[in-house]
Amino acid sequence: MTLMLSLMAGMSLNLHAEELNTKVSGWSHFTWGAEIGGAIDLTSHDLSTVNLDAFFGYRNSWVQVLGVGAEVNMMLSNSVRAFPVYAIFRTGFSSRPTLFFMDLRGGVSFNNISYGSEQTCAYVSPGVGINLASGRTFRSYITLSYVYNGMKPFYRGNENYNVDGLSMACLRLGVSF
Numbered sequence: 225m226t227l228m229l230s231l232m233a234g235m236s237l238n239l240h241a242e243e244l245n246t247k248v249s250g251w252s253h254f255t256w257g258a259e260i261g262g263a264i265d266l267t268s269h270d271l272s273t274v275n276l277d278a279f280f281g282y283r284n285s286w287v288q289v290l291g292v293g294a295e296v297n298m299m300l301s302n303s304v305r306a307f308p309v310y311a312i313f314r315t316g317f318s319s320r321p322t323l324f325f326m327d328l329r330g331g332v333s334f335n336n337i338s339y340g341s342e343q344t345c346a347y348v349s350p351g352v353g354i355n356l357a358s359g360r361t362f363r364s365y366i367t368l369s370y371v372y373n374g375m376k377p378f379y380r381g382n383e384n385y386n387v388d389g390l391s392m393a394c395l396r397l398g399v400s401f
Contacts, residue, residue, distance in 0.1 A: 255289055256280040257400030263297070263371055263392035269385055271304060271375075273297040277396065279312050285319035288363075289400065293329070297373075302380065306373055308333040308347040321358065327351045327367050337378045345374030349394065367396045 259277035275298075281291015289312050297306040310331030316322035333347040351369020358364070373390040 253282055253284060254280070255283040255291070255400055257289070257398055259367075259396040259398030261367075261394055261396030261398075263394035266391040266393060267387065267389070269387050269390065270301045271299050271385075271387070271390055271392075272301070273299050273306070273392070275394065275396065277398070281312065286317070287313070287315050288325060289314040297333075303338060304380070305336040306333050306375075307336070308349075308373070310347055310349070314353070316355075321355070323355055325353045325355065325365075327353050327369060329369075333373045333375075335373065335375055338380045341378060343376055343378070345376065346372070347374070348372045351394070362399055362401050364397075364399045367394075367398065369394045369396070 257279055259275070261275045261277070263273045263275060265271045265273075275295055277293055277295045279289060279291055279293030281289050283289060291312055293310055293312050295308045295310070297308065299305065308329075308331060310329040313328045314325055316325040327350070329347070329349040329351075331347050333345050335343040335345060337343065349369050349371045351367045353365045353367035356364040356366060371390075371392040371394045373392070375387045375390040377384070377386050377388065379385070
């Protein structure tokens with residue numbers, strides 16, 4: 225994973241940025257964003273979520289985001305919470321504006337099960353997105369992605385959650401600057 229991120233970072237540094245008619249500042253390659261969404265539990269454990277995301281990182285003409293992010297996943301039917309921390313890579317594979325893009329996320333999830341019980345598990349989220357509106361300083365979009373949270377079996381009160389990895393379908397609405 226680290227090797228893959230290092231290779232992507234090296235490749236993105238070699239790409240030429242588009243020329244702008246305006247003065248380019250040192251902050252022009254910095255990006256940040258926020259997202260809100262929801263995920264449906266595909267493993268039938270009643271762990272569907274509402275999600276809040278925030279990320280920041282590097283951008284150029286080919287790479288929309290190469291950075292880090294954090295997320296809060298609040299399960300709807302119980303008090304289980306997950307806090308993924310991830311590396312994010314997003315690209316439209318072109319230096320020109322594109323309608324579709326690829327969004328890859330990978331890292332760890334700190335799962336707060338209940339009553340002080342916690343797990344640290346793998347987190348992976350590959351997805352695709354559609355750009356909605358963009359201006360000189362912002363971009364709005366929708367992403368559809370698969371989410372894997374390596375959650376392990378746990379007890380919550382008298383209820384047994386025999387989870388062997390949590391798979392979800394996730395829809396996010398976001399904006400980046």
